Amino acid sequence: MADSPQIKLDFRKSLGSFTLDINCTLAAKVSAFLGPSGSGKSTLLNCISGTLAPDDGEIVFGEEVLYASAAKINLSPEKRRFGYVFQEGHLFPHLTVAQNIRYGQPKPRKSSAAIDVLEIAEFLQRYPRELSGGQRQRVAIARALAMEPRMLLMDEPLASLDSALKARIIPYLHHVKDTFDIPILYITHAFSEAMALADEAFLIANGLIIANGEPYRLLTAPSAMPIAQLTGVENTLFLPVTASDKARGLTLLEIGNQSLVIPYTDIGIGEIAPVAVRAEDIIISLEPDISISARNILKGTIQYLDVKSEYTWLSILVEWHHLAVKVTHAARKQLQLQEGSEVYCVIKASAINLLWD
Amino acid sequence: MRITAAEVAALSLSIKVALLSLIVTFPLGLLVGWLLAKRTFPGKAFLNTLVMLPLVLPPIISGYLLLILLGKHGFIGRFIYQTFGVEIVFSELSVVIAVSVISFPLLVRGIVTGMEAVPVELENAARTLGASPIKVFWTITLPMAHRGVIGGTILGFSKSLGEFGATIMVAGNIPGKTQTMALAIFSAVHLGEDVSVYRLVFISTVVAFAAIWLTERFTLR
Numbered sequence: 001m002a003d004s005p006q007i008k009l010d011f012r013k014s015l016g017s018f019t020l021d022i023n024c025t026l027a028a029k030v031s032a033f034l035g036p037s038g039s040g041k042s043t044l045l046n047c048i049s050g051t052l053a054p055d056d057g058e059i060v061f062g063e064e065v066l067y068a069s070a071a072k073i074n075l076s077p078e079k080r081r082f083g084y085v086f087q088e089g090h091l092f093p094h095l096t097v098a099q100n101i102r103y104g105q106p107k108p109r110k111s112s113a114a115i116d117v118l119e120i121a122e123f124l125q126r127y128p129r130e131l132s133g134g135q136r137q138r139v140a141i142a143r144a145l146a147m148e149p150r151m152l153l154m155d156e157p158l159a160s161l162d163s164a165l166k167a168r169i170i171p172y173l174h175h176v177k178d179t180f181d182i183p184i185l186y187i188t189h190a191f192s193e194a195m196a197l198a199d200e201a202f203l204i205a206n207g208l209i210i211a212n213g214e215p216y217r218l219l220t221a222p223s224a225m226p227i228a229q230l231t232g233v234e235n236t237l238f239l240p241v242t243a244s245d246k247a248r249g250l251t252l253l254e255i256g257n258q259s260l261v262i263p264y265t266d267i268g269i270g271e272i273a274p275v276a277v278r279a280e281d282i283i284i285s286l287e288p289d290i291s292i293s294a295r296n297i298l299k300g301t302i303q304y305l306d307v308k309s310e311y312t313w314l315s316i317l318v319e320w321h322h323l324a325v326k327v328t329h330a331a332r333k334q335l336q337l338q339e340g341s342e343v344y345c346v347i348k349a350s351a352i353n354l355l356w357d
Numbered sequence: 358m359r360i361t362a363a364e365v366a367a368l369s370l371s372i373k374v375a376l377l378s379l380i381v382t383f384p385l386g387l388l389v390g391w392l393l394a395k396r397t398f399p400g401k402a403f404l405n406t407l408v409m410l411p412l413v414l415p416p417i418i419s420g421y422l423l424l425i426l427l428g429k430h431g432f433i434g435r436f437i438y439q440t441f442g443v444e445i446v447f448s449e450l451s452v453v454i455a456v457s458v459i460s461f462p463l464l465v466r467g468i469v470t471g472m473e474a475v476p477v478e479l480e481n482a483a484r485t486l487g488a489s490p491i492k493v494f495w496t497i498t499l500p501m502a503h504r505g506v507i508g509g510t511i512l513g514f515s516k517s518l519g520e521f522g523a524t525i526m527v528a529g530n531i532p533g534k535t536q537t538m539a540l541a542i543f544s545a546v547h548l549g550e551d552v553s554v555y556r557l558v559f560i561s562t563v564v565a566f567a568a569i570w571l572t573e574r575f576t577l578r
Contacts, residue, residue, distance in 0.1 A: 051481045077484040084485040090478050094500050103496070104486030147486050 004029065004183055007151070011057025011067065013047055020044060020207040022057075030177055030184045032198035032215065034191065040207040041187045045155050048185065049084050050077035061150065083144030087156040089136045091128040097139050098124040104147030114145035117175050134165040138172060145180060152176075152184045158193060167274040170196055170238065191215070192236035192276065216315055216322035217304060234276040235323050241269050250295075250349065256319025261295040262352040273354065279326040281351035284314070285344040286335055296347040298323075305339050307332070316345060360556060366533050367541035368560055374449070374537060375517035378457040382464055382513065387506075390468030391494065395477075411523075412462040420526025423455060427527060447529045452537065455523040456516075464513035471505015472498055511572050515565055 007026040012019060020040040033041050046052035047067070048059060056069035066075045083104075091100050097120065102108055115121050118138040128136055137157055144152060157173075158166045170193075177184060177197065188194055194201045194215045201215040211218055239253035239260060246264055253260040253273055260275075267273045288297055300318035307313075312332040314325040323345060327337075337343070392398070393405055411419045427434040427445045434445055445451050475498050483493045499506070521539040528535035530544060538561050545553040 049485050051484060077481070078487045078489055080485075081487065082485060084482065086478065086482060088478075090476075090482040092479060092483070092497060092501075103483065103488070106487070143486070 004181075005062030005150075007048075007062075007183065007185075008058070008060040009044075009048070011047060011054035011059060011069075013043055013052065013054045015043060018043075018207060020047075022209060024202060024209055024212065026183065026185065026200075028183075028199035030186055030198045030200075032186045032188060032194040032201040033204050034188060034194050034201050034215075034218070035204035036189055039204045041189075041204060042155055043207075044204070045084075045153050045185070045187055049082050049153055050075055050080045081147070081150050083147055083149030083152045085137075085141050085144045085152065085154040085157045087159050089128070089140040089160075091136055091140055091143070093128050095127075096124065097126055097128070097131070100128070100139060101143050101146045104143060106148055112142075112146050113179060114142040117145075117179050118142040118172055132165075133161050134169060137161060137169060141172070141176065145176065149182060151182055152180070154184065154186045156188055157186075159189070166193075167238075167272070170274070171272060173197055192234065192274075194218075195236045196238060216324065234278055235282075235321075237275050237277075237321055238272050239275065241265075241267050241271055241273050244269065255298065255321060258298055258319065259296075260298070260347075260352070261349045262354070263349055265354055267354075276353050277323070277347055277351060279313070279324045281347065282323060282325045283346040284325060284327055284331070284335060284337070285346050288344050290346075292346060293348075294346045295349040296345070296352075298345045298347070300343060300345055302337060302339055302341045302343060305332075305337065312337070316343060318345060360560075361553070363532055363536075364541060364553065364557060364560075367536050367538050367557070368564070370449070370452070370536065371518050371538040372564070374452045374456055375514055377453045378460060378517045379510070379514055381453070382457050382461050383510065386461065386464040386468055386509070386513075387499075390465050390472055390506075390509075391498070393465070394469045394472035395480075395498070408465050409462045411459050412466075416459055416520070416522025417526060419458060420455060420523030423451075423458065423523060423527045427451060427454065446527050447531065447535060449528075449535060451528040452524055452535050455527045456520045459520050459523050460513035460516040463516050464509045467505050467507075467509015467512060468502065469505075471502030471508070474505065475501045507572060511569055514568060518565060518568070519561065 009026070010023045012021050018040065020043050022044060033044060035041050043052065047054045050066065053074055054067060054069070058065065058069065059067040065071070065073050066080055067073060092103065095103065101112065101115065105112070115124070118141055120135070120138050120142055123131060123135060128139070131139065141157065158169055161169065174197070186194070186197055198215050200212065201218050202209050203211040203218055237255070239255055241251060242254045242259070243252040244264065249264045251262050251265050251267070251273070253262060253275070262273070262275055265273060283294070285297070288299065298318045300316040300323065302314055303317045303322065304315035305312065307329065311326045312329050314327065314337065316323045316325055325345065389404070389408060393401065424446060425431050429435060429438050429444055429446070437443055437445055445454070479501070480493050480497055483497045488496065519539050520537070521543065524535070524537060525540060530536050530540045536544070538557060542554060542557045542561070545557060
């Protein structure tokens with residue numbers, strides 16, 4: 001993705017008393033816009049897709065100007081060729097799945113990578129009303145990809161799904177990210193989804209971008225706190241199940257070369273378990289060999305340390321997962337924690353919750 | 358009980374006029390319905406009022422206004438007469454015009470209701486998938502609005518079959534020329550021809566029933 005086109009967004013749009021004022025450049029493979037409802041996320045996406053015209057400013061994709069108020073340029077949605085996945089799917093109810101997918105295809109073709117990646121071949125002949133919510137959303141994603149877009153816009157694609165289904169769709173989104181060589185703009189109010197997918201996240205509140213960076217850093221950024229507090233600062237991990245013991249009430253997950261013990265779940269071995277740990281439920285130790293009742297002692301390195309708020313926020317790299325950890329300033333000073341320090345994260349099994357269950 | 362030649366003429370005229378009116382008003386109805394349901398433009402309220410007016414006005418008044426407009430000395434009638442040498446009023450054409458004006462609001466109402474129910478989000482989704490506004494109309498808006506469109510068409514067609522007030526004003530009641538079923542029944546009642554009345558009423562009811570039943574059969578899945 002070295003020569004992936006950059007997307008420059010610099011525009012304003014007022015709707016009643018609300019004003020969206022965006023100025024940023026998207027360069028990552030997956031960029032997430034993260035914010036509570038009413039923060040202007042959907043307005044932003046509609047302006048990018050061309051279904052809504054900004055009041056002024058410009059939108060540039062690579063070298064191509066899509067919108068420029070000064071030059072009076074405003075490309076219509078069909079000329080922008082951005083695949084758009086809507087929160088409610090918006091499948092055409094009077095068309096079959098196959099017809100929905102064919103709708104945006106530049107040239108009709110029987111097979112399509114989108115159909116394979118989202119595993120929807122078996123219900124091509126059905127109508128949207130005959131599909132479950134999760135299947136509908138997979139078709140919606142496939143339809144947006146089948147048009148061979150230059151970019152994929154996703155507006156809370158998981159928000160209308162019930163909790164258990166979200167965990168099943170996430171792997172498909174990863175598959176899409178790996179298979180299709182196009183930038184993806186993902187909009188969500190859930191930190192967990194941004195953590196799971198995005199390379200860069202933009203926090204948006206009241207129509208303004210208030211912070212941006214890698215999602216795990218934002219999770220511990222003081223400016224993210226008002227938003228993070230809506231859901232709590234939770235670390236979200238998607239880890240494969242390696243073993244399960246119903247009698248002892250434990251399930252084992254693999255986190256790189258280490259293991260994570262969680263309360264028993266009936267998710268099958270080899271399948272992905274989505275789990276969450278709150279930042280304040282992780283204890284930091286400098287040594288691994290301590291007598292303690294907690295089941296998990298994970299080795300990691302402090303990547304990033306933030307002391308600007310009431311607490312010290314640590315971002316600890318465990319294998320390739322970032323864990324946000326909240327400790328007091330006193331504890332940080334006593335343990336002499338700093339960036340690069342090797343530490344052990346102590347987590348009680350019971351403090352790890354299965355996400356969306 | 359044998360049907361008379363005059364009755365056959367009235368029946369076939371009614372059907373012919375209703376069909377002709379439908380051919381003329383349907384494309385126009387789609388356009389006006391789409392404009393009213395999906396667009397905002399200056400004068401929209403005026404257009405809506407103009408289209409709906411015949412629904413509220415007594416047909417006699419609509420007919421009278423048409424007579425003024427289309428008569429040999431009327432605004433449109435004079436122009437047509439001077440250009441083509443054709444007199445519109447009291448002709449078969451005037452029946453088609455009268456019936457079209459009266460049935461048009463019903464047709465448009467159905468189309469507007471159907472199209473308003475098509476979520477703009479789906480139309481926008483189609484746009485983002487590369488469809489032009491015209492393609493969106495034919496592939497999304499119209500198919501999804503089909504119930505409203507068909508409903509409006511049935512209502513408009515039925516109205517055309519039975520139109521009376523405006524027709525008698527602009528076209529008169531000339532047997533074999535402008536006498537439709539409704540006018541034939543009116544004459545028969547006046548002349549006390551009870552048997553003829555029963556026959557015509559029966560035929561009218563059967564035709565109306567068949568029209569609606571057939572459409573329902575083809576549209577209800």
